[in-house]
Amino acid sequence: MTDPAEDVVLSVENLSIDFRLRTHILHAVENVSFELKRGQTLCLVGESGSGKSVTARSLLQIVDRPGSIVGGRILLRNGGAVTDIARHDPDGQAMRAIRGRRIGLIFQEPMSSLSPVHTIGSQIIEAVRLHSDLDKRTARAKTVELLRQVEIPNPDQMADRYTFEFSGGMRQRAMIAMALAGNPDILIADEPTTALDVTTQAEILDLIKRLQVERGMAMLLITHDMGIVAEVADDVAVMRFGRIVERGPVDAIYHDAQHPYTRQLLASTVKLTRHVEGRVPAVAASAQPQQPILSVRNLGKTFGWHGKTNSLRAVDDANFDLYPGENLGIVGESGSGKTTLGRLILRTVEPTTGSVVYRNKDGSEVDVTSLTKKELRSFHREVRLVFQDPFASLNPRMTVKEVIGDPLIINGLAKGKALEERVAELMRLVGLDPMGMERYPHAFSGGQRQRIGIARALALDPRIIIADEATSALDVSIRSQILDLLLDIRQRLNLSFIFISHDISVVRYFCDRVAVMHRGKIVELGEAEQICTAPQEAYTRSLISAVPNPDPRDKRMLHRHRFVAPVL
Amino acid sequence: MLGYIFKRVLYMIPTLFGMSLISFLIIQLPPGDYLTSMIATMSDSGQAVDPAQIERLKEIYGFDDPFYIQYLKWIWGIVSRGDFGHSFEWNQPVSGLIWGRMGSTLVISLLSLLFVWIVALPIGIYSAVRRHSIGDHVFTFFGFIGLAVPNFILALVLMYFAYRYLGQSVGGLNSPEYAEAPWSLAKVGDFLAHLWIPIIIIGASGTAALIRVLRANLTDELHKPYVITARAKGLPEYKVILKYPVRIALNPFVSAIGWVLPHLVSGVTITAIVLNLPTAGPLLFRALVSQDMYLAGSFILLLSALTLVGMLLSDLLLALLDPRIRFN
Numbered sequence: 001m002t003d004p005a006e007d008v009v010l011s012v013e014n015l016s017i018d019f020r021l022r023t024h025i026l027h028a029v030e031n032v033s034f035e036l037k038r039g040q041t042l043c044l045v046g047e048s049g050s051g052k053s054v055t056a057r058s059l060l061q062i063v064d065r066p067g068s069i070v071g072g073r074i075l076l077r078n079g080g081a082v083t084d085i086a087r088h089d090p091d092g093q094a095m096r097a098i099r100g101r102r103i104g105l106i107f108q109e110p111m112s113s114l115s116p117v118h119t120i121g122s123q124i125i126e127a128v129r130l131h132s133d134l135d136k137r138t139a140r141a142k143t144v145e146l147l148r149q150v151e152i153p154n155p156d157q158m159a160d161r162y163t164f165e166f167s168g169g170m171r172q173r174a175m176i177a178m179a180l181a182g183n184p185d186i187l188i189a190d191e192p193t194t195a196l197d198v199t200t201q202a203e204i205l206d207l208i209k210r211l212q213v214e215r216g217m218a219m220l221l222i223t224h225d226m227g228i229v230a231e232v233a234d235d236v237a238v239m240r241f242g243r244i245v246e247r248g249p250v251d252a253i254y255h256d257a258q259h260p261y262t263r264q265l266l267a268s269t270v271k272l273t274r275h276v277e278g279r280v281p282a283v284a285a286s287a288q289p290q291q292p293i294l295s296v297r298n299l300g301k302t303f304g305w306h307g308k309t310n311s312l313r314a315v316d317d318a319n320f321d322l323y324p325g326e327n328l329g330i331v332g333e334s335g336s337g338k339t340t341l342g343r344l345i346l347r348t349v350e351p352t353t354g355s356v357v358y359r360n361k362d363g364s365e366v367d368v369t370s371l372t373k374k375e376l377r378s379f380h381r382e383v384r385l386v387f388q389d390p391f392a393s394l395n396p397r398m399t400v401k402e403v404i405g406d407p408l409i410i411n412g413l414a415k416g417k418a419l420e421e422r423v424a425e426l427m428r429l430v431g432l433d434p435m436g437m438e439r440y441p442h443a444f445s446g447g448q449r450q451r452i453g454i455a456r457a458l459a460l461d462p463r464i465i466i467a468d469e470a471t472s473a474l475d476v477s478i479r480s481q482i483l484d485l486l487l488d489i490r491q492r493l494n495l496s497f498i499f500i501s502h503d504i505s506v507v508r509y510f511c512d513r514v515a516v517m518h519r520g521k522i523v524e525l526g527e528a529e530q531i532c533t534a535p536q537e538a539y540t541r542s543l544i545s546a547v548p549n550p551d552p553r554d555k556r557m558l559h560r561h562r563f564v565a566p567v568l
Numbered sequence: 569m570l571g572y573i574f575k576r577v578l579y580m581i582p583t584l585f586g587m588s589l590i591s592f593l594i595i596q597l598p599p600g601d602y603l604t605s606m607i608a609t610m611s612d613s614g615q616a617v618d619p620a621q622i623e624r625l626k627e628i629y630g631f632d633d634p635f636y637i638q639y640l641k642w643i644w645g646i647v648s649r650g651d652f653g654h655s656f657e658w659n660q661p662v663s664g665l666i667w668g669r670m671g672s673t674l675v676i677s678l679l680s681l682l683f684v685w686i687v688a689l690p691i692g693i694y695s696a697v698r699r700h701s702i703g704d705h706v707f708t709f710f711g712f713i714g715l716a717v718p719n720f721i722l723a724l725v726l727m728y729f730a731y732r733y734l735g736q737s738v739g740g741l742n743s744p745e746y747a748e749a750p751w752s753l754a755k756v757g758d759f760l761a762h763l764w765i766p767i768i769i770i771g772a773s774g775t776a777a778l779i780r781v782l783r784a785n786l787t788d789e790l791h792k793p794y795v796i797t798a799r800a801k802g803l804p805e806y807k808v809i810l811k812y813p814v815r816i817a818l819n820p821f822v823s824a825i826g827w828v829l830p831h832l833v834s835g836v837t838i839t840a841i842v843l844n845l846p847t848a849g850p851l852l853f854r855a856l857v858s859q860d861m862y863l864a865g866s867f868i869l870l871l872s873a874l875t876l877v878g879m880l881l882s883d884l885l886l887a888l889l890d891p892r893i894r895f896n
Contacts, residue, residue, distance in 0.1 A: 057796075060799075060800055062796060062799050062800060064791065091805050096802045096803070096804060097802065098802070099799070099800050099801060099802035100800060100801040100802035101802060104800075105796075105797070105800040107793060107796070107797070108793070109793050112792055112793045112794060113793040113794055113796070113797050114794055114797065115794045115797075115798070115812050115815075115816070116794075116816070116890075116891070116892055117815055117816055117889070117890055117891055117892070118812075118815075126801065126803070127801045127802075130801060130802050130803065131802065162891045162892070162895070164891075164892055164895070165895070175797070178797070178801070181801075182801075182802070
């Protein structure tokens with residue numbers, strides 16, 4: 001064995017992890033090797049199911065049963081001493097002394113990774129006291145100091161708050177404070193910003209990076225987002241099907257990728273940084289001036305009593321037109337009102353003010369806000385919805401045929417043989433094999449389920465599809481496939497899309513025009529290209545500049561515009 | 569918090585009022601009254617009934633008054649001077665009959681609740697953490713027996729067992745020789761020796777149900793990210809489980825306070841009759857059969873009041889235990 005460089009704090013050698021399932025053994029991780037160096041960041045990149053999270057958890061020996069380490073070594077270095085974590089008993093004292101003390105862990109879900117019934121402070125104090133012999137008061141003082149370091153305002157009071165009183169970004173900050181409580185020399189961050197808004201994501205990544213440099217920690221950052229990798233990584237390891245397919249310095253990976261999978265991953269990321277070319281439906285391409293298919297005027301929704309101080313204007317005076325064959329994007333951060341706006345158009349939430357005018361096929365106009373229940377049903381036949389979560393939006397007890405055919409049955413449009421033919425046609429349209437129509441949703445992958453959801457939306461020959469974060473839950477390569485599918489369908493069926501998303505790159509790729517929402521208001525509306533390259537409003541600029549750029553030679557996020565919202 | 573408790577107590581008053589009205593109405597619903605059922609019993613056994621005397625009794629008891637007058641008289645007596653009316657069958661004031669029964673009901677309820685908690689908590693945790701182990705299967709097996717076997721059959725089996733093999737006098741809460749004796753150390757010992765059978769029987773199905781609930785809840789919680797966070801801090805495993813997921817899975821235990829009392833009264837009346845327990849159930853049952861309306865009505869009223877108090881207690885405890893409830 002060659003003498004490893006001074007600054008390697010942890011090296012993983014030929015690590016293999018198996019899951020002993022009832023019917024077979026799943027090789028979740030095979031022969032994985034990498035090194036973590038002091039003050040440096042290694043990014044482990046891969047799509048869901050690639051084994052990256054399992055690898056990270058094995059460093060702490062907290063892989064859930066029935067998974068277990070079956071081969072390889074995890075060498076943790078401390079000065080001259082070397083211990084092999086893989087040989088420790090997962091429940092033993094030696095392993096517990098490493099958890100939190102030598103290796104800290106931050107992970108994905110800021111909503112659920114902290115206990116909801118204990119205060120933030122008590123959870124961090126517990127971590128502090130586990131690895132030191134401080135008394136309660138000193139431990140609390142240290143906790144407050146940690147909260148200050150992660151830039152939580154009023155740390156002394158915030159320590160006594162519960163997680164549900166914190167925003168997502170604040171929770172993640174508290175989580176980081178907890179991971180730092182034992183003063184670890186290695187930090188594992190497992191998708192630390194996936195559930196956060198882009199601007200919050202940029203702030204959290206800034207914070208993690210700064211703390212890492214200050215404390216000289218080695219970091220293992222796990223992500224599926226090639227943009228984040230480019231912004232923060234020193235080295236990159238690309239994982240697929242439990243193996244590392246390529247490993248190297250970040251610049252080499254991005255500009256001289258050797259493995260085809262790495263190149264494919266980069267290509268699908270980079271593809272989304274530009275607007276799609278061509279593929280415009282016939283209706284939109286015609287030279288005649290178009291009448292809008294949908295006109296939204298002064299639309300507003302206030303939750304709570306009007307005029308009261310605690311009322312919330314979820315949507316405030318929204319105005320826009322949707323033209324036939326057009327993709328209109330609505331972007332904004334969580335809580336900006338974009339989802340509510342989509343629901344107001346469908347009137348699944350009743351608007352407080354304003355009107356939504358829909359132009360029928362024969363050219364007559366109807367005001368959606370004054371439709372009766374029965375008329376609303378025929379409107380809903382022509383304006384359909386595609387949901388975000390491909391797992392939750394399909395009834396697991398219905399076969400694919402029942403799921404896709406449901407709108408047809410409800411509206412009494414087809415049954416028996418005709419229904420089956422229509423479902424088969426729809427499945428072919430979204431690129432699924434009609435042979436699978438008798439199977440249940442669980443037999444399909446996330447991307448395939450989203451195709452099922454799209455086929456269901458198409459069943460009634462709609463004219464407008466409202467897609468609410470339709471690609472957010474998908475891996476990047478699947479995401480671009482689904483977007484291409486939607487573009488293809490738009491062209492063939494002359495559809496219009498209202499595409500609601502927090503992901504600016506997706507909107508840029510997919511949409512013709514974009515409306516940017518902030519605190520219920522549409523702050524800017526314009527051509528997608530213009531919004532993304534030359535935004536006019538300060539808020540849009542900060543939003544666009546917070547999007548990680550998948551090029552390590554141009555780290556955009558670090559020079560981003562910061563937007564301080566005026567206090568309301 | 570104090571304001572919340574005050575508000576809850578205030579809300580209990582109209583609820584109680586409504587309950588008393590409904591219970592009184594239900595008691596009045598079957599045709600006839602205590603006198604008609606008494607006349608029927610008397611003529612069945614061949615006794616002559618004097619019509620004049622019946623008329624006199626009717627007048628005394630006010631059976632000819634309309635329903636609302638009877639109700640108002642009764643409820644006014646309770647509110648103004650704690651008089652729950654007169655029991656026809658026992659020929660004494662209801663209040664004299666009722667408090668002893670309510671006391672023993674309360675004692676048995678609380679002890680059964682404690683029994684349920686003490687048994688269900690460790691078994692539920694064990695079953696969730698070691699899911700599909702042999703121990704879990706054994707507990708699941710007995711749990712289903714507890715759920716499936718009717719209480720009174722279990723009561724008969726246990727009584728037989730206690731009489732045949734332990735030589736104990738069974739039934740009731742005291743041996744015959746202590747029944748009328750004043751309370752002494754020996755009587756307390758005798759009382760405790762009698763207590764285990766009803767507690768086990770009454771607690772059996774509740775224990776089994778709570779084990780299932782805790783096992784299911786905890787199984788969901790065990791894989792939540794916050795458990796992994798706790799583990800990644802370096803906490804010992806037992807502490808990880810007891811401090812975090814168990815704490816959150818505990819809510820149904822607290823809610824159990826709310827349902828154990830009504831269950832004891834309505835659900836295990838048959839068991840109480842089989843075991844000859846001096847609880848409210850059997851007396852209420854007899855009162856209903858013989859249309860002894862003030863006794864039955866007072867029982868139902870008091871039991872609803874106790875149930876409401878139990879619900880309030882469990883809600884307050886839940887709020888203490890779970891800040892998410894407290895803050896919303």
